Amino acid sequence: MKHTAHGRSLLGDFLSTRRAQLKPADVGLPDYGDRRRVPGLRREELAQLAGVSVAYYIRLEQGLSLNASPQVLDALATALQLDDAERRHLHELSGDARQRRRRLPAERVTAAVRQLMDSFGDAPVVVAGRRSDVLAWNRTGHALFAGHLAPDSPDRAATRPNTARLVFLDAHTRDLYVDWPRKARDVVGKLRKTVGEYPDDPQLASLIGELTMGSPQFAALWSEHRVRTWDMAEYRMRHPVVGELDVLQHSLPVPRAQGIRLVVTTTAPGSASQSALQLLAQSLQPATDAPAPLSPHPHV
Template identity: 85%
Template sequence: MDETARGKSLLGEFLSRRRAQLKPADVGLPDYGDRRRVPGLRREELAQLAGVSVAYYIRLEQGLSLNASPQVLDALATALRLDDAERRHLHTLSGDVRQSRRRLPAERVTAAVRQLVDAFGDSPVVVLGQRSDILTWNRTGHALFAGHLAPDSPDQAATRPNTARMVFLDAHTRDLYADWPRKARDVVGKLRQAVGKYPDDPHLASLVGELTMRSPQFATLWAQHRVRAWGMNEYRMRHPMVGELDVLQHSLPVPRGQGIRLVVTTAAPGSAAQAALRLLNQTLQPTADMPATARPAAGTPAHVVPSVHP
């Protein structure tokens, strides 16, 4: 598929899917029950809500009109009840084909990024690329998220873990999140954002294809065209070594990093989760350097699940 056709497809799919997810009652329109032949809003209803002609909206949804004005896009976003991240996504999908339809450049971790990771000390840190690849981590980040994987697995593209793949295909990661469905929605929403920005990237296309074929849950969520913004999220994690902990995962853009982000995990001061993170870090120290109360029991393995690639 050429770049222009791909842009048409993504914009049309997004508008059609989000229109189908809105009920008439959601926007103050009468619901005629069984007499409605389409799920969600009709095209003419959405066009009326957005203040555009039905013919023009149909052309947009069919991909026959590109580069809609920002005013029209904002009106459609309001009519569709999109949040800020979804609104930006809509603008991206309708952007200039020559500017927005491109592939992701090679992603790498510079010395400056490694210094930034080191600046967070013992806090768990993971560096993510725009495809959700783990580009590097500190030892606490590795122990918290993927202690069952080789510590150096992010160093080579061939073995690099991917958080989307891990969330849907790796049993350890699925068990790690008490509210796995919410984590899954967040991961899919961020991946959807990346595909909207780089729809012709072959690695993204391959990842989405793999997950669609191997995970029915992913396929269902992907079809919903939901978008999630990067930011701060609260999760309850169930770690095999230190138990349950409520944490905040902060996503921080790397200056001049071309979309690379640091995900830093913290816990409330004085909380049981903060104590658990400290204990996790202490288990990574040589036994002779650890307080006796923090040493693992005799016979406890360094990682309690086998080493496998997600």
């Protein structure tokens, strides 16, 4: 089982953090107020709710017991009142799930992926890798999310943008989201899920370290161990060229490309937001050539 620098397991960190966030009243237990020495539930209270021995639960939190059974993990998830995404994350942090993982292929944008991107027309499309790196984008995707960056920056690993890094360390991206704190929580939750899936990725660990050192907001959110899935999210954006617009960001897994997703942005049909997005797309079209002047002596 992967351990943190302090000797604690990722599973143990997740359990202890979420236990501390759960109040006794949330699970129907009496709250003794100032007499409670720990935030949230005690270990023995959670063990009782999950139907496991206190000694075994302590070993799980301390990273001393490996390969908890799916039944035990489900019982703990229920006791901690985890949602579906958090429940899956708990299983991903277990030893059994890690032993089933294989070496991951290199992230590549194949001709098939580019063909899939083109099928969305003028809709903004970003191809995101496992670590939230931008592997590719179409012209509208670049203009919507990062028009201040070079259009070809995803083509080289050294200059490749990372959406998590942009959200927390880039002023342009921070201003792009009207409710930036909600966007920030979503980004951190997705990174938490990714760490559970790929706990031995050194580049992912380096990214987490960079964001933790560079952003107090990221460090605070990271310590909460909240999990988000890559699915669909609605945001209000404040774009410097076309103004405010309400968008849906759809994260679609790419077939035969583990961990790679297409993030496609749409707007409600007939809305002002759709008009704004169409205006942005039109602004990227090359100017048409002026018509040739008519010959004074046309051929008959």
